[in-house]
Amino acid sequence: MPDNNRDPVPYLVEAEIAARKAFDARLAEEPGLTDLCRRRIARYLQDPIWRGMAEIALNGVTSYEHGLMLRGAGLVRPAKFAKCHSVLSDQYIACVECTDRGLEYLQDALSFGPDEDPARDAIIRAIMSYLVIDRGNGIVATRSLLDVAVAIEDRDLLRRVMSLANGNPAIDHETLDRVLTGASEQDRMEMADFYGNDDDDRRGAAIIDLSARDDLSGGV
Secondary structure (H helix, E strand, O other), X not given: OOOOOOOOHHHXXXXXXXXXXXXXXXXXXXXXXXXXXXXHHHHHHOOHHHHHHHHHHHHOEEEHHHHHHHHHOOOEEEXXXXXXXXXXXXXXXXXXXXXXXXXHHHHHHOOOOOOOXXXXXXXXXXXXXXXXXXXXOOEEEOHHHHHHHHHOOOHHHHHHEEOOOOOOEOOOHHHHHHHOOOOOHHHHHHOHHHOOOOHHHOOOOOEEEOOOOOOOOOOO
């Protein structure tokens, strides 16, 4: 029987330690990387500001949590735009855009080594193997990505988009469910030229859902 009297604090600590060990173990399995390269990759990917900005630059979208950090750092700001001549005509959609400071940061963030830096190449491949990781509180996205999402009627993605201005859903969910049919990862892959950079290297466009679930044995 479970010990209901056990102090719950160790569970949180153990979960954090296990997650970090799993990250390091998976990185160690990546072939062709030196120990120094792995340490550099880990340092960059564990930095939420750097990773959030890299995801915005490469995928046009990042988690809501990263979006809040980026706004707090003055690198992005909330914005909105209207979609005309679409299934969401007359709807204002909340998005994010880089500030001048954010654009300057991006120039440095993705230019941290020579053209053939293995750490840079490995990080870009990793980030471009998915579209976004929803950690349970939604996502924030650029207008470029949202234009594509509306065009391909990507209901799953649009339902997750949050406004950085007020923390509310960017689009009314009832409207989305009524007028949009849905899109696949392959649909997003076909439209990658319109929302990201270096799209010749794109290996995936899945939405990774890490929302808390009752059935934690389920897949992503």
